[in-house]
Amino acid sequence: MTHWNLMTSVRPLVPGDPQSPPVSAILAAGAQSGRLTFRTRLPGRAGRHGHWPDWVPAELVAALAQAAVPAPWEHQAEAAQLARSGRNVIISTGTASGKSLGYLLPALTSVLAGGTVLYIAPTRALAADQLRLVQSLGLRGVRAAVVDGDTPWADRAWARSRASYLLTTPDMLHHSLLPQHARWNGFFRRLDYVIVDECHTYRGVFGSHVAHVLRRLRRVARHHSAADPVFLLASATVSEPARTAELLTGRPAVAVTADAAPRGPLTFAMWEPPLTAARGEAGAPVRRTATAEAAQLLADLMIERVPALAFVRSRRGAESVALSARRHLAEAGAADLTDQVAAYRSGYLPAERRALEEALRNGTITGLAATTALELGVNVTGLDAVLMAGWPGTRAALWQQAGRAGRDGREAVAVLIARDDPLDTYLVHHPQALLGAPVEATVLDPDNAYVLRPHLCAAAAELPLSEPDLASFTETAGPLAATLAADGLLRPRGGRWYCTRRGSAVRTGLRGTGGWPVRIVEESTGRLVGTVDEPSAHFLVHEGAVYPHQGEMYLVSRLDLEERVALVQQSEPGYATVAREITNIEVAAELTRSDWGGAAICFGDVQVSRQVVSYARRSLDTGMITGEVALDLPERCLPTKAVWWTISPGQRSALVARGLDLPGAAHAAEHASIGMLPLLAACDRWDVGGVSADLHPRTGQLTVFVYDGHAGGAGFAERGYATAGRWLSATAEAIASCDCAAGCPSCIQSPKCGNGNEPLSKDGAIALLGMLLSEQPG
Secondary structure (H helix, E strand, O other): OOOOOOOOOOOOOOOOOOOOOHHHHHHHHHHHHHOEEEEEEOOEOOOEEOOOOOOOOOHHHHHHHOOOOOEEEEHHHHHHHHHOOOOOEEEEEOEEEEEEHHHHHHHHHHHHOOOOEEOOOOOOHHHHHHHHHHHOOOOOOEEEEEOOOOOOOOHHHHHHOOOEEEEEOHHHHHHHOOOOOOHHHHHOOOOEEEEOOHHHOOOHHHHHHHHHHHHHHHHHHHHHHHOEEEEEEEOOOOEOHHHHHHHHOOOOOEEEOOHHHHHHHHEEEEEEOOEEEEEHHHHHHHEHHHHHHHHHHHHHHHHOOOOOOEEOOOHHHHHHHHHHHHHHHHOOHHHHHHHHHEEEEOOOOHHHHHHHHHHHOOOOEEEEEEEHHHHOOOOOEEEEEEEEEEOOOOOHHHHHHHHEEEOOOOEEEEEEEOOOOOHHHHHHHOOHHOOOOOOEEEOOOOOOHHHHHHHHHHHHHOEEOHHHHHHHHHOHEEEEEEEHHHOEEEEEEEOOEEOOOHHHHHOOOOOOOOOOOOOEOOOOOOOOOEEEEEHHHHOOOOOEEHHHHHHOEEEEEEOOOOOOEEEEEEEOOOEEEEEOOOOOOOEEEEEEEEEEEOOOEEEEEEEEEEEEEEEEEEEEEOEEEEEEEOOOOOEEEEEEEEEEEOHHHHHHHHHHHHHHHHHHHHHHHHHHHHHHHHHHOOOOOHHHEEEEEEOOOOOOOOOEEEEOOOOOOOOHHHHHOOHOOOHHHHHHHHHHHOOOOHHHHHHHOOOOOOOOOOOOOHHHHHHHHHHHHHOOOO
């Protein structure tokens, strides 16, 4: 991240600290109302200083001393020394541990000696933040520049001819720098280090694309300098960081994981909003929204003079929390504090970001509602409390957000507020799943042929491909090149492969699996708002959809799939839209299988037929469905990977004899298992889909499928198969522990169900999963 955080020291408790009586009273009130489900105190620790390596130039040491950095922490010095010796390194330590210094020491030393460095960030905001950080050191001879989609042509030309420390994004590297590498010859010829920051964000299909962009980068660097650059990766704490680095770069790496930075004590709490009188689909009870609870808690903390940050999943949600917090403050007689509340979302101008940072530093803002994009941009360390409105997706992200609480080693508090969702509900009642479990492994699949195809074409357009080049991608690249030649996309000649196309025809987007994107165009002005891949267009920009972008809301007036354009207008309708689809699935190949007595868990290739048939309008204030509109969109076929499980005819007969609704049981188990998969795979429930049947025509048995939502798979279903026992046990516990009578959004209802959440059987799902798990091996 962008802060140094090297001078932390534990200070005594003072008024306003999260463990002071006012904050304890807030948590106690939550316990009394039944909202507080768990509370624990994680102890702090002292830091361990290292020494400046003897190769660091005196002027760099002096500049860091001027920035109040007297010495590195041990993990920073270790990472720097490894990179200096030519080893690829991944620094995987906690939030605010100062990972930046670990990669900047060797990088800036190289630049001062005449080399160049390429810094890759997942967002433009983070690249701009890092630019300010490097420039703030005032080192003569370090010419830093950002090149991204917003950079004017004149600034790009200056960077191409002068920059020695270049900051960019994977998209810019893919679409511009690599295709035009000959124009960047001076930069690539002297390239010593490549920094990949926040690399834990590169997962699933996006991560698989970035992995191939980095392989293409290595190839271009070798062409200009005859050597691979050293890779320095920075990550939140993840499982198997060395493997993550190797999957991304294609090269072995050393993991530095011993965090030597100091940390103040943290009180971690879990909070479940109460049920309301409102009723959702099928009469299911609805809980108060996590954003409403976050707004109330944010206001309560501000009244007690505790600076706080609320993480919210959506841009609109961040604005809503800030607005509601101001209203609560005014109603509580604290109108003087309303000007200290702000919202942060992506899309702010640089001047607005700087003003926000300064307001946070000087205490003008003491209550901030922000999207998770803030993790990768503005430095917000220094607030005493963090509220997380909903499970952030992974344990790594949870501790990344919780680590934002605390300043100067003071006591801090972090509160996870559950959404009306199976995984959220499970976690607030099973805290050991967070506190006693390792963080997730990053899931990506560079072997996915649908991802690899366009990158082989792009690589061949950059430089003709040789057999060793193909081997540097994946083992499947050679056979795939032959397929591309048969399709007329590559041409073999003289032991090399040449691309038969040029320009944008060989480059795909990095967030889908090929194909031309659908352009999102503002109807009144013709302005390009953004793009989505074609499969996602059916869900995100269908006619009538509300599409959020850069903090603004757009209403889709028309989707033309033939012209690949969606026309939109800015609008604030007060509701969100959720597409609903019907799905059929066929097993193409069973790749592996595990027998559980009469039941079986399988993994393999499937063909999924999907059709979006309608969309529902969901109130932003209550979360209630307020209407449903039919759609007429074509069916799509998706070749992908799936995990599925079956029970034997005898087991099915035993459940029938108990009078259970088996179609409803299978459907409910499907919904809940999709909701629980992110507990073990670094995915979102929207990354996967599911199908269930009492008697599936392919298997002839009761079957539940969970499949990857991207062509060729994304690794999530495979992770589900590998952890099936833990995954399905957690699913059964989540359903059984929910205090609703017959099923609700917190356990078995799904917001994207194409059948309107019918039929569903909570009791049947518990019995079905119990029978399945009773014969689990070992």
